[in-house]
Amino acid sequence: MTAVNRQILLVSRPQGEASVDNFRLVETPLAPLADGEVRVRNHFLSLDPYMRGRMSDAKSYADPQPLNEVMIGATVGEVVESRNPKFAAGDKVLGMFGWQEYGTSNGKGLQKVDASRVPLSAYLGVVGMPGVTAWTGLNRIIQPKAGQTIVVSSASGPVGTVVGQLAKRAGCRAVGIAGGPDKCRYVVDTLGFDACVDYKAGRLYEDLKAATPDGVDGCFENVGGAVLDATMARMNAFGRIALCGMIAAYDGAPTPMTHPALILRSRLMIQGFIVSEFPDAWPPALKELSELVATQQLHYRETVANGLENAPDAFLGMLKGRNFGKQIVQLV
Amino acid sequence: MTAVNRQILLVSRPQGEASVDNFRLVETPLAPLADGEVRVRNHFLSLDPYMRGRMSDAKSYADPQPLNEVMIGATVGEVVESRNPKFAAGDKVLGMFGWQEYGTSNGKGLQKVDASRVPLSAYLGVVGMPGVTAWTGLNRIIQPKAGQTIVVSSASGPVGTVVGQLAKRAGCRAVGIAGGPDKCRYVVDTLGFDACVDYKAGRLYEDLKAATPDGVDGCFENVGGAVLDATMARMNAFGRIALCGMIAAYDGAPTPMTHPALILRSRLMIQGFIVSEFPDAWPPALKELSELVATQQLHYRETVANGLENAPDAFLGMLKGRNFGKQIVQLV
Numbered sequence: 334m335t336a337v338n339r340q341i342l343l344v345s346r347p348q349g350e351a352s353v354d355n356f357r358l359v360e361t362p363l364a365p366l367a368d369g370e371v372r373v374r375n376h377f378l379s380l381d382p383y384m385r386g387r388m389s390d391a392k393s394y395a396d397p398q399p400l401n402e403v404m405i406g407a408t409v410g411e412v413v414e415s416r417n418p419k420f421a422a423g424d425k426v427l428g429m430f431g432w433q434e435y436g437t438s439n440g441k442g443l444q445k446v447d448a449s450r451v452p453l454s455a456y457l458g459v460v461g462m463p464g465v466t467a468w469t470g471l472n473r474i475i476q477p478k479a480g481q482t483i484v485v486s487s488a489s490g491p492v493g494t495v496v497g498q499l500a501k502r503a504g505c506r507a508v509g510i511a512g513g514p515d516k517c518r519y520v521v522d523t524l525g526f527d528a529c530v531d532y533k534a535g536r537l538y539e540d541l542k543a544a545t546p547d548g549v550d551g552c553f554e555n556v557g558g559a560v561l562d563a564t565m566a567r568m569n570a571f572g573r574i575a576l577c578g579m580i581a582a583y584d585g586a587p588t589p590m591t592h593p594a595l596i597l598r599s600r601l602m603i604q605g606f607i608v609s610e611f612p613d614a615w616p617p618a619l620k621e622l623s624e625l626v627a628t629q630q631l632h633y634r635e636t637v638a639n640g641l642e643n644a645p646d647a648f649l650g651m652l653k654g655r656n657f658g659k660q661i662v663q664l665v
Numbered sequence: 666m667t668a669v670n671r672q673i674l675l676v677s678r679p680q681g682e683a684s685v686d687n688f689r690l691v692e693t694p695l696a697p698l699a700d701g702e703v704r705v706r707n708h709f710l711s712l713d714p715y716m717r718g719r720m721s722d723a724k725s726y727a728d729p730q731p732l733n734e735v736m737i738g739a740t741v742g743e744v745v746e747s748r749n750p751k752f753a754a755g756d757k758v759l760g761m762f763g764w765q766e767y768g769t770s771n772g773k774g775l776q777k778v779d780a781s782r783v784p785l786s787a788y789l790g791v792v793g794m795p796g797v798t799a800w801t802g803l804n805r806i807i808q809p810k811a812g813q814t815i816v817v818s819s820a821s822g823p824v825g826t827v828v829g830q831l832a833k834r835a836g837c838r839a840v841g842i843a844g845g846p847d848k849c850r851y852v853v854d855t856l857g858f859d860a861c862v863d864y865k866a867g868r869l870y871e872d873l874k875a876a877t878p879d880g881v882d883g884c885f886e887n888v889g890g891a892v893l894d895a896t897m898a899r900m901n902a903f904g905r906i907a908l909c910g911m912i913a914a915y916d917g918a919p920t921p922m923t924h925p926a927l928i929l930r931s932r933l934m935i936q937g938f939i940v941s942e943f944p945d946a947w948p949p950a951l952k953e954l955s956e957l958v959a960t961q962q963l964h965y966r967e968t969v970a971n972g973l974e975n976a977p978d979a980f981l982g983m984l985k986g987r988n989f990g991k992q993i994v995q996l997v
Contacts, residue, residue: 589921597937
């Protein structure tokens with residue numbers, strides 16, 4: 334067994350756009366386990382937009398990622414050695430070990446998962462934080478009713494794919510916004526959305542209008558900026574917006590909301606949320622999502638980068654929308 | 666008894682800023698009452714910011730005011746003649762007769778009021794639509810808890826005065842935003858707010874920060890634009906914003922929200938609302954407000970213009986914040 338762990342550290346904070354120079358790959362010896370500890374070989378690392386926020390030290394809902402420490406992140410893997418009675422070698426576990434090949438833990442926060450019905454990597458996506466984010470924003474904030482029109486941006490992403498498919502199951506018209514014809518085709522043909530608007534085609538508002546003939550009742554917003562502006566302009570009275578991400582603003586340029594008077598004119602409700610603050614949503618969400626995945630009623634897609642050394646590139650590509658589906662890094 | 670009614674019509678729509686040229690005073694003969702009708706001599710006319718929205722034909726939550734018809738508006742007055750068994754001469758009534766000296770109605774929408782404990786004009790303000798707006802936005806949307814800090818803009822106006830006084834009664838720190846030292850002094854010294862920021866002093870954010878040492882938990886927004894931007898930047902996690910007016914945007918220039926990413930960062934909830942859409946809030950609100958006024962526990966202030974012919978000037982002045990308290994026009 335190797336005595337060396339490879340890790341990626343955050344070594345500087347971005348000024349404007351994030352770059353590979355903000356990260357450094359290091360090799361660190363693995364110390365022998367102490368009593369009560371468990372060691373995990375991480376199989377997959379999750380890359381998520383929230384990590385961009387943690388790279389900055391601007392005031393946020395979470396503390397910034399400390400410099401010269403392993404980048405934060407969710408991981409799934411297999412226990413390879415255990416001195417903790419709750420875990421045994423071979424157990425599949427979900428943890429927050431970050432950007433590294435091995436994780437060592439006293440067991441706290443480590444969660445055994447069943448990889449027999451649901452693929453291990455899905456616990457980072459559709460049956461993990463992104464899936465529960467989709468479930469929570471839709472069911473707890475938007476609260477869709479059959480017949481309504483629900484718009485979701487980043488529709489081909491790990492959150493958006495789940496939002497739209499759950500909206501369809503709730504009897505709604507699901508309209509996605511995504512970048513490029515391939516993603517839009519996937520959203521409609523594979524995921525079963527009623528329509529998908531390609532924001533890169535340059536006719537965002539006109540195309541969204543055509544795709545939402547009855548207006549928009551609910552919006553699950555992952556992007557912000559011009560995408561949110563366009564959706565707000567299509568919203569019906571009493572429309573509800575779950576604001577989950579503003580990836581458009583992560584690289585520092587503030588993106589204003591052009592017509593906030595629409596909030597009043599259409600009596601909109603907008604709520605920003607972080608899924609970790611809805612602890613009671615996780616059990617019902619995970620139950621429903623894992624059942625849907627196990628019975629092949631919920632589609633999802635992954636973009637897999639291979640090898641820890643490629644995590645920074647994959648992360649930066651994801652921020653620019655170059656991934657297609659949930660971005661993960663395979664570590665074994 | 667006069668056979669002539671004086672009325673003010675909307676004769677053109679504003680291009681940008683509203684002006685007196687948009688209105689015209691006319692004299693119209695009063696027809697004899699038909700069976701079932703009632704005639705009211707209006708004593709007071711209410712002038713409210715929402716009227717500016719009705720002057721435009723842009724899409725809104727309400728139909729525009731038709732051209733060449735009497736301007737919309739709430740009125741209180743006295744029945745002078747009745748051929749309707751439900752009303753008798755001498756009854757004091759609240760109606761929507763608009764900008765005219767006499768109103769004629771079949772009785773529908775006309776509401777008798779008790780002017781013995783509460784002054785008649787108060788039914789246009791603190792015990793009327795503005796007061797119920799304050800009560801509803803505070804209790805139904807902001808839902809204040811003792812110890813929280815509540816900020817209200819247009820704090821010396823008919824809505825803001827009630828918001829702050831009710832927030833104090835709920836055990837909150839009430840902070841107003843108003844224009845000029847006189848209004849700010851009134852808000853603190855007479856109304857009992859804990860602090861009031863003068864937005865005309867040019868240090869809006871700094872002064873608001875000093876006035877809200879523990880941040881802001883609830884915001885009752887009547888203005889929008891820079892005032893809303895500053896308050897959002899002071900809001901604590903899970904802060905709630907009741908968006909009631911965007912007077913800053915009424916004259917056509919769109920005022921963007923500068924940092925919508927704050928909605929996500931601070932997990933804010935923003936809800937636009939129109940008090941007429943909360944019918945179940947009116948009875949408890951009117952009961953509480955009239956009791957507080959009758960027992961002198963709720964302060965309010967009126968700016969009274971005299972004579973129908975001065976209504977347009979008074980209205981335009983109100984849009985610019987030249988009134989001090991509820992703007993009404995005395996018609997008798």
